[in-house]
Amino acid sequence: xxxxxxxxxxxxxxxxxxxxxxxxxxxxxxxxxxxxxxxxxxxxxxxxxxxxxxxxxxxxxxxxxxxxxxxxxxxxxxxxxxxxxxxxxxxxxxxxxxxxxxxxxxxxxxxxxxxxxxxxxxxxxxxxxxxxxxxxxxxxxxxxxxxxxxxxxxxxxxxxxxxxxxxxxxxxxxxxxxxxxxxxxxxxxxxxxxxxxxxxxxxxxxxxxxxxxxxxxxxxxxxxxxxxxxxxxxxxxxxxxxxxxxxxxxxxxxxxxxxxxxxxxxxxxxxxxxxxxxxxxxxxxxxxxxxxxxxxxxxxxxxxxxxxxxxxxxxxxxxxxxxxxxxxxxxxxxxxxxxxxxxxxxxxxx
Numbered sequence: 001x002x003x004x005x006x007x008x009x010x011x012x013x014x015x016x017x018x019x020x021x022x023x024x025x026x027x028x029x030x031x032x033x034x035x036x037x038x039x040x041x042x043x044x045x046x047x048x049x050x051x052x053x054x055x056x057x058x059x060x061x062x063x064x065x066x067x068x069x070x071x072x073x074x075x076x077x078x079x080x081x082x083x084x085x086x087x088x089x090x091x092x093x094x095x096x097x098x099x100x101x102x103x104x105x106x107x108x109x110x111x112x113x114x115x116x117x118x119x120x121x122x123x124x125x126x127x128x129x130x131x132x133x134x135x136x137x138x139x140x141x142x143x144x145x146x147x148x149x150x151x152x153x154x155x156x157x158x159x160x161x162x163x164x165x166x167x168x169x170x171x172x173x174x175x176x177x178x179x180x181x182x183x184x185x186x187x188x189x190x191x192x193x194x195x196x197x198x199x200x201x202x203x204x205x206x207x208x209x210x211x212x213x214x215x216x217x218x219x220x221x222x223x224x225x226x227x228x229x230x231x232x233x234x235x236x237x238x239x240x241x242x243x244x245x246x247x248x249x250x251x252x253x254x255x256x257x258x259x260x261x262x263x264x265x266x267x268x269x270x271x272x273x274x275x276x277x278x279x280x281x282x283x284x285x286x287x288x289x290x291x292x293x294x295x296x297x298x299x300x301x302x303x304x305x306x307x308x309x310x311x312x313x314x315x316x317x318x319x320x321x322x323x324x325x326x327x328x329x330x331x332x333x334x335x336x337x338x339x340x341x342x343x344x345x346x347x348x349x350x
Contacts, residue, residue, distance in 0.1 A: 086267075103303075
């Protein structure tokens with residue numbers, strides 16, 4: 001049996017609009033791309049580096065993968081490789097690239113779209129488009145640009161402003177002004193930017209103002225406060241940073257309504273599959289989000305999104321330019337392609 005060839009490529013991805021959340025602002029970043037070539041097929045994966053995901057730079061991510069490849073060279077069993085990566089303590093965002101490349105390769109060899117290989121239907125839920133923390137004036141200027149041009153009707157609003165909840169209310173109120181003339185579904189992600197008292201006040205305030213749910217109201221590490229917040233909650237609560245792996249779900253399952261998985265947090269498609277199964281076992285809602293990823297990683301995420309309740313796969317839409325393709329927006333849905341693999345590739349391969 002021929003040995004697989006693994007190659008790496010680092011590219012800078014510039015954003016159309018800088019994204020500001022409670023932890024800072026970013027207008028672009030370097031991502032690591034990984035390819036696995038074997039038996040005439042090539043699978044593609046992508047890492048969006050992050051300190052909280054174990055690898056702050058693409059160079060560190062590549063070093064992590066080289067450390068893994070020194071111990072493990074079999075790509076035929078993604079689950080076995082994933083377990084080995086956990087044993088070795090490989091950074092999840094780094095391994096995510098290798099994992100999605102492995103699944104892409106596996107589906108291409110089977111001559112099947114990855115979503116079909118995994119036994120999932122095509123997704124039906126629209127993706128939300130993210131509006132970062134900004135002033136009301138900035139929001140009034142930005143909203144038409146990010147929603148009307150794409151015909152999007154679902155918005156995720158980032159709150160948790162360092163200037164406090166009054167600044168959050170002012171920005172959200174501007175979103176509501178826009179909502180009056182262009183109706184949209186609105187969700188909120190606080191990225192852990194509120195105290196328990198602020199979260200209680202904001203969730204009650206938001207529940208009266210068209211908000212569907214709140215994501216990560218409390219900072220990672222404050223999960224012991226969730227039962228208090230969960231009781232008599234006016235809005236559903238989803239975890240993001242507080243749920244990195246399937247093994248985190250049983251700890252907080254009775255204090256939240258759902259979990260948000262990200263391939264960079266959980267280590268790729270294999271980790272996402274385990275989160276989906278565990279969340280469903282506990283009766284929780286599921287969603288998938290993204291970080292600073294291009295169409296390669298977004299395509300991989302789209303392949304597992306058909307069974308989920310909410311979808312936030314939009315980072316590739318905010319790139320200028322996206323060097324990759326394979327995750328088109330079809331009637332507001334980030335849609336997997338009906339071709340072998342997850343469908344993501346470099347445009348230069350077209």
